[in-house]
Amino acid sequence: MTTMTETASGLAEFKMPDVGEGLTEAEILKWYVQPGDQVTDGQVVCEVETAKAAVELPIPFDGVVSELRFPEGTTVDVGQVIISVDVSGGAGAPAPEAPVAEAPASPAAEEPKAERKPVLVGYGVAEASTKRRARKGAEVRADAPSETYYAATAIQAELNGHGGQRPLAKPPVRKLAKDLGVDLATVTPSGPDGIITREDVHAAVAAPAAQPVAVPAVTEAPAPVQAAAAPAPVASYDGARETRIPVKGVRKATAQAMVGSAFTAPHVTEFVTVDVSRTMKLVEELKQDKEMAGLRVNPLLLIAKALLVAIKRNPDVNASWDEAAQEIVRKHYVNLGIAAATPRGLIVPNIKDAHAKTLPQLAESLGELVATAREGKTSPAAMQGGTVTITNVGVFGVDTGTPILNPGESAILAVGAIKLQPWVHKGKVKPRQVTTLALSFDHRLVDGELGSKVLADVAAILEQPKRLITWA
Numbered sequence: 001m002t003t004m005t006e007t008a009s010g011l012a013e014f015k016m017p018d019v020g021e022g023l024t025e026a027e028i029l030k031w032y033v034q035p036g037d038q039v040t041d042g043q044v045v046c047e048v049e050t051a052k053a054a055v056e057l058p059i060p061f062d063g064v065v066s067e068l069r070f071p072e073g074t075t076v077d078v079g080q081v082i083i084s085v086d087v088s089g090g091a092g093a094p095a096p097e098a099p100v101a102e103a104p105a106s107p108a109a110e111e112p113k114a115e116r117k118p119v120l121v122g123y124g125v126a127e128a129s130t131k132r133r134a135r136k137g138a139e140v141r142a143d144a145p146s147e148t149y150y151a152a153t154a155i156q157a158e159l160n161g162h163g164g165q166r167p168l169a170k171p172p173v174r175k176l177a178k179d180l181g182v183d184l185a186t187v188t189p190s191g192p193d194g195i196i197t198r199e200d201v202h203a204a205v206a207a208p209a210a211q212p213v214a215v216p217a218v219t220e221a222p223a224p225v226q227a228a229a230a231p232a233p234v235a236s237y238d239g240a241r242e243t244r245i246p247v248k249g250v251r252k253a254t255a256q257a258m259v260g261s262a263f264t265a266p267h268v269t270e271f272v273t274v275d276v277s278r279t280m281k282l283v284e285e286l287k288q289d290k291e292m293a294g295l296r297v298n299p300l301l302l303i304a305k306a307l308l309v310a311i312k313r314n315p316d317v318n319a320s321w322d323e324a325a326q327e328i329v330r331k332h333y334v335n336l337g338i339a340a341a342t343p344r345g346l347i348v349p350n351i352k353d354a355h356a357k358t359l360p361q362l363a364e365s366l367g368e369l370v371a372t373a374r375e376g377k378t379s380p381a382a383m384q385g386g387t388v389t390i391t392n393v394g395v396f397g398v399d400t401g402t403p404i405l406n407p408g409e410s411a412i413l414a415v416g417a418i419k420l421q422p423w424v425h426k427g428k429v430k431p432r433q434v435t436t437l438a439l440s441f442d443h444r445l446v447d448g449e450l451g452s453k454v455l456a457d458v459a460a461i462l463e464q465p466k467r468l469i470t471w472a
Helices: 107-115 151-159 170-182 200-207 249-262 277-287 299-313 361-376 446-464
Strands: 003-005 009-017 023-030 042-048 054-058 061-067 073-076 083-084 268-274 319-322 327-332 337-338 340-342 343-348 388-393 411-415 421-427 428-442
Touching: 061 277, 073 107, 083 107, 107 170, 151 299, 170 200, 170 428, 268 446, 277 446, 299 361, 299 411, 337 361, 340 361, 361 428, 428 446
Parallel strands: 337 388, 388 411
Antiparallel strands: 003 009, 009 083, 023 042, 023 073, 042 054, 061 083, 268 428, 319 327, 340 343, 411 428, 421 428
């Protein structure tokens, strides 16, 4: 589809492109230019939100902005002209009145503009504008020493599969340093081959204060796979008795998908409670392993790996139902979806070909997925083609749930909170770290036996993580 036209008067018109494979509309979230501004080929002029993601639109020509056709907050159909640019080479004159919001009043409000990078949406981007966007979402990792129930070196064979030298600082680490005002040149690296880790950046920030920070000895739950949430709204009973919120964008798409899934696929959910104490000990060991330096290591990583091994042992669960052809389509690859709660709503990006990744590679992919979701820049492509999903409700303190399948997928695993509970261990009641797993599946193609085997395999691996080696 052509995204620009040029009129006889020397005005080029830029049309709303299809930014998400067949989407018909998008909402203009923010304009980064105003009438009279000079623009160049590849410069980001606005950010739009589709039913799948927020996307920045670079303009494909040089000129002076003549008119912004729609104000922020307007939903525009694909193919409609959204901005006119004078490309005749003249000085250009801004329209006397433009139906858009006023430009930011302070330099601080304009800061995000400098960080905006164009996203390719069907046409070329200038070389000067193709820098990779830095990621947000770094987190402090507590490397408290702990003993393992068995030798953690049993997984060394897989760790050694993570080849290649890492850069001195990964994009998320560079972004973290920028946000905290830390000059990476002053940071002492602790990672292998001189790589600077998140912990190094945080240590550089904490060093001047010279104040010890007490780390509470609490049970670590799976790390949140969600954006940094805004403060919870406080109920107010003053003034209006109701507030109406338009349903659009991601929330609208999610609602339609969940209704379609719930009333199309016959759901069955099974539960199992498992002692994950050994898994938690292994997590602490991996945090200190040099092969995992700078990577995201948490219980969710091992849960994801356990599910991938269970799928390998029970491949029939990784399938979809083709209603039109009346066929079961078995997938010989696993695109592992991770449900993420963001300010824009629930999204489920997936790790492509997760089945073929080593543990370090899976950790790196998981970290990138989470950082991108936190930044609100998950692309439509990242949310397409999923085969199986994990949703981590435990980060909210919830024990378990009955998750609804993503359309086109056969199973979804819900992970509950990991808590210290009394548990019979070696014939004695002891405090152990326990969680509850719930597996929902499409009963048209996954019967009770198959679903039970998959869930039992995941539980068995989390109880005895060495099975990651013996079963893989």
